[in-house]
Amino acid sequence: MSNDQVVVHVEDLHKYFGDLEVVRGVNIEVHLGEVVVMFGRSGAGKSTVLRCINFLEDPTSGVIEVDGIRLEGGGHRTRAKREQIRQLRIRTGMVFQQFNLFPQLTTLENVMEGPITVKHMPEEQARGLALTFLDRVGLAEKANQYPIRLSGGQQQRVAIARALAMEPKVMLFDEPTSALDPELIGEVLGAMKTLATEMHMTMIVVTHEMGFAREVADRMVFFHEGVILEEGPPEHMFQHTRFPETRKFLDAVL
Amino acid sequence: MASEQTGVGTVRPPAAPGRPPTARQRVESLVLSIPYRVKLVVVWIAIFVILAIGFAAVGFDTDWMLEHLWFIVKGAWVVLFVALISIVAATVLALLGALGRLSKNPVAYGVSGFYTSFFRGTPLIVQLFLIYLGLPQIGIALREPYRSWFVLSAITAGMVGLSLNYGAYMTEIFRAGIQSVSHGQYEAADALGMTYKQKMQRVVLPQALRVVIPPVGNEFIAMMKDVALIAILGQDVFWSDPFRRANIVGTQDFRNLEAYVMAAGVFWILTAIFTFFQRRLETKVGKGYVRGVDARTRWFGGGGGDRGVGRPTAGIAVHDPSSAIEQVKQTQDHE
Numbered sequence: 001m002s003n004d005q006v007v008v009h010v011e012d013l014h015k016y017f018g019d020l021e022v023v024r025g026v027n028i029e030v031h032l033g034e035v036v037v038m039f040g041r042s043g044a045g046k047s048t049v050l051r052c053i054n055f056l057e058d059p060t061s062g063v064i065e066v067d068g069i070r071l072e073g074g075g076h077r078t079r080a081k082r083e084q085i086r087q088l089r090i091r092t093g094m095v096f097q098q099f100n101l102f103p104q105l106t107t108l109e110n111v112m113e114g115p116i117t118v119k120h121m122p123e124e125q126a127r128g129l130a131l132t133f134l135d136r137v138g139l140a141e142k143a144n145q146y147p148i149r150l151s152g153g154q155q156q157r158v159a160i161a162r163a164l165a166m167e168p169k170v171m172l173f174d175e176p177t178s179a180l181d182p183e184l185i186g187e188v189l190g191a192m193k194t195l196a197t198e199m200h201m202t203m204i205v206v207t208h209e210m211g212f213a214r215e216v217a218d219r220m221v222f223f224h225e226g227v228i229l230e231e232g233p234p235e236h237m238f239q240h241t242r243f244p245e246t247r248k249f250l251d252a253v254l
Numbered sequence: 255m256a257s258e259q260t261g262v263g264t265v266r267p268p269a270a271p272g273r274p275p276t277a278r279q280r281v282e283s284l285v286l287s288i289p290y291r292v293k294l295v296v297v298w299i300a301i302f303v304i305l306a307i308g309f310a311a312v313g314f315d316t317d318w319m320l321e322h323l324w325f326i327v328k329g330a331w332v333v334l335f336v337a338l339i340s341i342v343a344a345t346v347l348a349l350l351g352a353l354g355r356l357s358k359n360p361v362a363y364g365v366s367g368f369y370t371s372f373f374r375g376t377p378l379i380v381q382l383f384l385i386y387l388g389l390p391q392i393g394i395a396l397r398e399p400y401r402s403w404f405v406l407s408a409i410t411a412g413m414v415g416l417s418l419n420y421g422a423y424m425t426e427i428f429r430a431g432i433q434s435v436s437h438g439q440y441e442a443a444d445a446l447g448m449t450y451k452q453k454m455q456r457v458v459l460p461q462a463l464r465v466v467i468p469p470v471g472n473e474f475i476a477m478m479k480d481v482a483l484i485a486i487l488g489q490d491v492f493w494s495d496p497f498r499r500a501n502i503v504g505t506q507d508f509r510n511l512e513a514y515v516m517a518a519g520v521f522w523i524l525t526a527i528f529t530f531f532q533r534r535l536e537t538k539v540g541k542g543y544v545r546g547v548d549a550r551t552r553w554f555g556g557g558g559g560d561r562g563v564g565r566p567t568a569g570i571a572v573h574d575p576s577s578a579i580e581q582v583k584q585t586q587d588h589e
Contacts, residue, residue, distance in 0.1 A: 056441055086447050094445035100438035104460045114446040117456050166446060 005032040006065075007170050007202045008053060013062035013073065015048050022048050024226035026062075030170065033200045037213040037234075040223030041249060046206045049223070050172050053204070054092040055085045067091045067169040090118060093163030093171040097178050099155040101147040107134065107158050108143035114166045126165075133161040136199075137191045153184030157191050164195075171195065173205040185209070192216070208253050214238060222246045312511070319512045322503045326516045329496035330524060336409065336495075337478045340416040344477075345470065347421025352428035353454075366425065373422030379483055381419055386411035386487045409493040412484030420477055427469045431462035471532030475525045482521070496520040 008030040015023035023045040030036050038046040051057040052073070053064055059073025069088045071081070101110050111130035115121040121129070134140045137157035139150075147155050156176055163171060173192065177185040189212045195201045196216050207213065213220055214234045221231040224245050230237070241247050275283070347369075354366025373381065386408060393404030406414065435458045443453040485498035494502070496517040504513025 054445060056444060086449065089445055090447035092445070094442075096438060096442065096445075098438050100436075100442035102439065102442070102457055102461075104464070113456065117452050118447045163445075 006030070007032050007034075007067055008204065009063070009065040009070075010049070010053065011063040011065075013049060013052055013064070014060045015045070015052060015057060015073075016060045022226055023052070023059075026226075026228055028221065028228070030202060030204060033202055034218045035196045035203045035205065035216055036219050036221060037217040038204065038206045038221045038223060039208065039210070039213065039249070039253075040229075044223035045226040046221075046223040047174055050174050050204060050206050053172060054089050054094055056094070064088070090166060091169045093166055093168035095156070095159050095163055095171065095173045095176045097175040099147075099152070099159045099179070101155055101159055101162070103147055106144050106146055107139065107150070110147065110158055111162045111165045114162065118166070130161070130165055133164045134158070136164070136194070137161045138187075151184055152180045153187045156180065156188045160188075160191055160195070164201075170202040170204065173203065173207065175206050175208070177207065177209060210238075210250065210254055222249070309511075309515075315509055315512055318507065318509050319516060322509075322513070323516060325503060326496050326499045326513070327520055329494055329499045329517075330520050332409075332493055332495045333478050333481045333521070333524060336413055336416070336481045336484070337474060340413050340420065341470070341474045341477055343413070343417035344420035344424055344473070347417060348424030348428045349459075351421060351425030352432055355425060355429050356432060369418075370422045370425045373419050378415065378419045378480060379486070382412060382415040382483060382487060385415050407493075408484060408487035408489035411487060412481070412489075416477055416480060416484075420473055424470060424473055427466055427473070428462065431466035432458060434465050435461045468532065468536050471528070471535065475528050475532070478524055478528070479521055482517075 006029050008028065010026060010028040013023055013026040014021065022043075026045070026049050028036070028049070038050065040046050048057055052059045052062075053066065055064070055071070058077075062073045064071050064073065066088050069084060069091065071084055071088060075081070077085075101107075102113065105113060108127070108130055111134055112123070112126040115126040115129055116123060131140055131143065134143055137160055139154060139157055139161065142150060142154060142158075147158065150158065160171075160176075176192070177188050180188065189209060192203070192205070192212070193216050196203055205212075205217070217234050219231060220234055220237045222229050222237070222241075222243075222245075224243075230241060230243050230246050237246065238250065241250065351366045351370055354362040355370070357363050357366075386406060389404040389406065389411075393401045396404070439457055439461065440453065443457040448456065481495050482497040485495055485501065489498070491499070491502065497514075500513035500517035504510040
């Protein structure tokens with residue numbers, strides 16, 4: 001489900017935490033409608049790369065481009081750069097491991113918040129939009145409840161709806177099922193699959209769910225010690241991987 | 255059975271089998287059967303009765319008290335007026351102070367540091383005198399209209415002093431409240447593309463406010479009592495608080511005990527009322543944090559539902575037991 005239009009472009013990305021170089025020169029291109037799964041051992045730099053894409057982490061150096069908004073890592077966050085980062089983030093949806101719903105707002109208000117506050121959308125229009133996306137993740141009937149009353153799986157689906165309501169060009173998922181009880185993982189992966197197959201959303205997913213990757217991903221990217229060791233379609237990864245590190249990791253998680 | 259003859263509730267003292275309970279045992283079981291709250295009320299009443307007897311014994315002049323009661327009680331409006339205006343101003347100062355303390359901007363950080371350090375590090379009474387008697391001296395060096403800006407009436411100086419002083423203390427409260435909002439909330443707001451201002455207004459401060467309201471309520475209650483300090487600056491009678499009013503009439507008629515008992519009573523009743531309201535407010539802003547309450551039932555003040563279903567979820571919000579308890583109480587009140 002990919003064509004030639006590049007939505008996310010990452011070029012020679014480096015990230016240091018103090019003296020530790022966590023990301024050591026990463027290049028990725030993600031095309032419109034493509035689903036990319038990033039996997040690898042913890043500490044391999046996959047989450048950091050994902051968080052650098054929307055500047056939740058400041059890249060030490062390198063270039064990030066999302067939907068034509070091009071930013072270089074490093075340097076000070078000037079007013080102009082902050083505004084550019086904001087424009088980039090508006091075009092990028094993010095789903096966190098810990099959901100991070102706003103606890104003082106109802107489910108519906110959580111989803112309406114972005115369109116109203118950031119895009120200055122009229123309230124009625126935002127409400128309609130929010131209900132549409134809540135319905136998409138199967139939670140329209142929970143619209144008036146506060147997040148604390150929802151299960152982890154439901155909260156994460158609301159978080160997906162909240163990100164979708166900004167109508168982003170790409171959705172970033174940072175280990176979206178890692179904080180969930182095993183029986184709740186399926187509903188979240190199901191919602192993500194719907195996103196990929198029915199809405200043809202461009203997605204970058206950091207996950208250990210190899211079943212999901214096999215079924216939904218167009219491309220899998222294996223991270224090892226801060227670099228991309230290997231990438232390719234799922235069939236390739238699961239059957240003909242070239243590197244013993246990849247093999248070893250897949251054997252461990254499958 | 256002997257124990258049944260006592261005819262009291264569930265708690266029974268051990269009695270020897272087959273023997274009627276002694277008088278002592280009867281009294282004991284009667285005492286145990288009285289609810290705790292009732293006992294507490296009895297204790298309070300006893301304290302007041304003892305105090306009343308004591309006052310009567312020293313020749314308390316109740317006629318004089320009735321005569322001057324209204325004059326002293328009227329001072330309550332001054333307390334409320336001054337404390338309300340000052341707490342609003344102090345809240346604004348505290349919010350700015352806290353944002354300054356959390357800012358990376360050296361000017362904001364430095365100014366707020368100086369502000370909190372000075373106003374927390376010096377006595378309130380000294381600050382009041384500095385503002386009331388010290389500032390005019392600066393004013394003298396200036397031309398009109400600036401000159402008159404530095405000459406404040408006692409009540410205005412009092413409000414300025416209270417605002418600055420309490421604002422400095424409340425800065426720490428606001429800072430802690432803002433810092434209690436988890437990092438994930440900031441990231442979620444950032445990821446949506448919010449500006450700093452939007453993030454603060456829509457995400458961080460509403461959550462911080464909930465944490466901050468109980469201590470701010472306490473500050474307000476404490477501030478009402480500190481309004482009495484303004485009396486020392488000597489404002490006119492109209493703007494006098496119960497303490498100064500008591501001072502005026504008590505000294506003049508040598509009825510100091512009666513006068514100050516009434517002044518204390520006015521302050522005490524005020525703080526009691528606001529302690530009650532503070533608790534209610536605390537419950538109200540707790541919405542969204544209590545399981546078993548959704549938006550609609552909450553709106554009608556009810557609770558119930560499937561309380562406690564599921565496990566608390568990491569990273570979203572803390573389950574606040576005190577709010578939950580309040581919620582249970584409210585639900586019961588409505589039934």
